[in-house]
Amino acid sequence: MRSKISTTDQDRRSFIEQARRGQIIECAIQAIAELGYAEVSLAKIARRAQISTGVISYYFAGKEDLIREVMTHVYATGDAFVRPRVEGKAPARDALLAFIEASVGFVAAYPQYLTAMVEIIASRRAARVVSPQDQAMGDIRRDALTRILQSGQASGEFRAFRVSVMTDVIIEAIDLAAIRDVEPGPFAKDLVDLFDHATRAPAEAAPGITGAA
Amino acid sequence: MRSKISTTDQDRRSFIEQARRGQIIECAIQAIAELGYAEVSLAKIARRAQISTGVISYYFAGKEDLIREVMTHVYATGDAFVRPRVEGKAPARDALLAFIEASVGFVAAYPQYLTAMVEIIASRRAARVVSPQDQAMGDIRRDALTRILQSGQASGEFRAFRVSVMTDVIIEAIDLAAIRDVEPGPFAKDLVDLFDHATRAPAEAAPGITGAA
């Protein structure tokens, strides 16, 4: 009975092991999104996956470990969804609007993913357990947005707001799509509109609508 | 041994009863803000208040009931702080900026209050327990802001955004002050700046800066 609890190892994994781990992670995401993080236990995840509780312990070092892998999976999926939709967008404004639209689109494409993530983050903050790993994943998500905002300020497209604050507010606004019951399309349009106005430079070097009269 | 568990009764309350209830509520707020909601139990609140666990059960019908009263107290305190600072502010823009500044100022004045409230809201959402009462209190908070935004749109000061979305985003942005470690003054300025740009009408009837060149 060899221990499977060395989690992040990327080395040899049997077919069964990969499948089970994936199944358990997916069921955990479903359970958290549907029932709420506080209502989810390992037993309920096991029941949903139609396995006994011991299997989870067999493949994961503990609840902590499972949740960490759930986060990793959600972040990776989200990144794979958003990145190609933003990459190469040239004026920073287009990149920002693409980022917002893609992020809200991710909620529409994987309805349970961001919901689960937001719940996990909130619960871990409420339990005062925010590992360096958590911090790092959150930073990855913020970094893409931060870079867009900085480049827009450098080019003069954006006005002189504090980037860290704007980043936080945009991320929180996007997360609203996961916890509120909104139509993704219109909601994305609303956010795009809101932050387009919030970020754009007063109107000088940039050509376009310069005000009437 | 008469039962004290009829909570919302506003009738006769002995001096001791009022004092104890207030003490317990205050200790609960402290504990939640410091330790995080997930880490707080009735036993820890009792220890902090230097009383035995039974006293809490004596004055409150249960944990649910205590938390509900904590919420009520925080909302009432916040409303008492923000309302007079917004009331009478004439152009909607001034009212909006005053609302944001006052809300962030509340976090500075009562550092633990909004933090506790945000944690409680997140945890109750994660446990899928959102009573009509919860909803009603949240609505009260949003209503003041909603009215400001609507009046600003009616007067033409604000552009044509969707009020419900703008309200949500502004509230979330303010709550950031409670969960992030920010300097309230500069942060309030940032938010005021952000949402001033996000809400203002393009520039026509309203006099002022109409763009250079």
Add this chain to the structure above:
DNA sequence: CTAAAAACTGATCGTGCGATCAAAAATTTC
């Protein structure tokens, strides 16, 4: 086919929780 390894089961353990309550202490009432 057989033996070893891997995968899985389900009962069981310890823990901390919210809640309860009989008894004790403090306070109020007459």
Add this chain to the structure above:
DNA sequence: GAAATTTTTGATCGCACGATCAGTTTTTAG
């Protein structure tokens, strides 16, 4: 100051959780 009432204590209850593990089944390998 005695009786009645209110307030407080701290032990105890049942419960659900995460974790463990001895034992069973399934898969793999020679």
